[in-house]
Amino acid sequence: MTCLKEDLIRELKKEILEGDAEKARGIANKLLKRDFDPLEAINRAVTPAAKEVGEKFGKGEIFLTDLMFSAEAMQAANQVFLEKLSEQKRETKKIGKVVLATVAGDIHDIGKNIVKLLLDVNGFEVIDLGADVPSSAIIDRALESNADVIALSALMTTTRPSQKEVIDILREMNVRDKFIVMVGGGSVNEEWAEEIGADGWAETAEEAVKLAFKLIREKRGE
Ligand code: B12
Structure with missing residues (x-):
C-alpha cells in the first residue's frame, strides 16, 4: 500500500512535468482516496515538481508553453488538495x-x-x-x-x-x-x-x- 502511494506521488510529479492536467487531477483524487494527507501531497509532489519545471525553464530546456501546461497541471492537482484541506476548517473565533x-x-x-x-x-x-x-x-x-x-x-x-x-x-x-x-x-x-x-x-x-x-x-x- 505504502509503495502504491509513493508510486502515485512519483506519477503526480511526472504528470506535472509533462503538463497533463487531467492525469494530475486523477492522481490527486487517487491519493486522497488512499487517505494521503493533502498538504503532504502538495509538499512532496506539487512543490518539488514546480521547482524542477522552473529550473528547466530557467535553463532554456523547456519553453513557455510547456511551463504553462505544467502550471495548469499544478493547479488541477492543487484544486483537489485545497478543497480537501478546506473541509478541515476549524470554526474558531478569528485570530486576526x-x-x-x-x-x-x-x-x-x-x-x-x-x-x-x-x-x-x-x-x-x-x-x-x-x-x-x-x-x-x-x-x-x-x-x-x-x-x-x-x-x-x-x-x-x-x-x-x-x-x-x-x-x-x-x-x-x-x-x-x-x-x-x-x-x-x-x-x-x-x-x-x-x-x-x-x-x-x-x-x-x-x-x-x-x-x-x-x-x-x-x-x-x-
Ligand atoms: C508556475 C509558474 C508560472 C505560471 C504561473 C501560474 C500561476 N497562476 O501562478 C505561468 C506559466 C503563468 C508563469 C508565468 C511566468 N513566469 Co513563472 N514560474 C512558475 C514556476 C515554475 C512555479 C511557481 C509556483 O507556483 N511554485 C509552487 C508554489 C507552491 O511555490 P511558491 O509560489 O514559492 O509558494 C510557496 C512559498 O514560497 C510560500 N509563499 C508564497 N507566497 C507567500 C507569501 C507570504 C507572505 C509567505 C510568508 C509565504 C509565501 O508558500 C507557498 C507554499 O509553500 C516558477 C519556478 C519556481 N521555482 O518558482 C516559475 C518562475 C517564477 N517564473 C518565471 C518567469 C520568468 C515567468 C514569466 C516572466 C515567463 C514569461 N517569459 O512570460 C511569466 C511571468 C508573468 C508575470 N508578469 O508574472 C521565473 C522568474 C525568474 C525571476 N526573474 O526571478 C521562474 C523562477 C522560472 C525560472 N527559473 O525562470 N510562471
Missing part, C-alpha cells in the same frame, strides 16, 4: 485579519493560494486581493479593513521590489506600525525581508501560518 496579495507586475498565484487556504483553515480572516495588485490598492484595503497583517507574495526577482514599495509607502504615510508585514514567495528570502524592513519571512505556507500567529501574539504583547 490578513490582507494577502501577489505584488504588482507578478501573476504567479499558486503559492499565494496555498497560503490563503492554510491561514483560513487555521482561523485567520483572509482578504485575498489576487495577483498583480498595485501597492496602493493593497495599502488602501489594509487601512479600510483595519487589517492586522499585510502578506505579500512575489515569485520574481523583478517583482520583489514591489514588496519594498509597499513598506516604503506605509512609512511615508506614517502607518508602518499599524501593520505586520510578512513577505514570501519563491524569489524571497530572509535577507531580503530584513533588507526591506519586513516583520517576517517564511519559506512555506505552513511556516507562514506559524509566523502570523507568532507576530500577532508579539504585537498584542501576549
Whole structure:
C-alpha cells in the first residue's frame, strides 16, 4: 500500500512535468482516496515538481508553453488538495485579519493560494486581493479593513521590489506600525525581508501560518 502511494506521488510529479492536467487531477483524487494527507501531497509532489519545471525553464530546456501546461497541471492537482484541506476548517473565533496579495507586475498565484487556504483553515480572516495588485490598492484595503497583517507574495526577482514599495509607502504615510508585514514567495528570502524592513519571512505556507500567529501574539504583547 505504502509503495502504491509513493508510486502515485512519483506519477503526480511526472504528470506535472509533462503538463497533463487531467492525469494530475486523477492522481490527486487517487491519493486522497488512499487517505494521503493533502498538504503532504502538495509538499512532496506539487512543490518539488514546480521547482524542477522552473529550473528547466530557467535553463532554456523547456519553453513557455510547456511551463504553462505544467502550471495548469499544478493547479488541477492543487484544486483537489485545497478543497480537501478546506473541509478541515476549524470554526474558531478569528485570530486576526490578513490582507494577502501577489505584488504588482507578478501573476504567479499558486503559492499565494496555498497560503490563503492554510491561514483560513487555521482561523485567520483572509482578504485575498489576487495577483498583480498595485501597492496602493493593497495599502488602501489594509487601512479600510483595519487589517492586522499585510502578506505579500512575489515569485520574481523583478517583482520583489514591489514588496519594498509597499513598506516604503506605509512609512511615508506614517502607518508602518499599524501593520505586520510578512513577505514570501519563491524569489524571497530572509535577507531580503530584513533588507526591506519586513516583520517576517517564511519559506512555506505552513511556516507562514506559524509566523502570523507568532507576530500577532508579539504585537498584542501576549
Ligand atoms: C508556475 C509558474 C508560472 C505560471 C504561473 C501560474 C500561476 N497562476 O501562478 C505561468 C506559466 C503563468 C508563469 C508565468 C511566468 N513566469 Co513563472 N514560474 C512558475 C514556476 C515554475 C512555479 C511557481 C509556483 O507556483 N511554485 C509552487 C508554489 C507552491 O511555490 P511558491 O509560489 O514559492 O509558494 C510557496 C512559498 O514560497 C510560500 N509563499 C508564497 N507566497 C507567500 C507569501 C507570504 C507572505 C509567505 C510568508 C509565504 C509565501 O508558500 C507557498 C507554499 O509553500 C516558477 C519556478 C519556481 N521555482 O518558482 C516559475 C518562475 C517564477 N517564473 C518565471 C518567469 C520568468 C515567468 C514569466 C516572466 C515567463 C514569461 N517569459 O512570460 C511569466 C511571468 C508573468 C508575470 N508578469 O508574472 C521565473 C522568474 C525568474 C525571476 N526573474 O526571478 C521562474 C523562477 C522560472 C525560472 N527559473 O525562470 N510562471
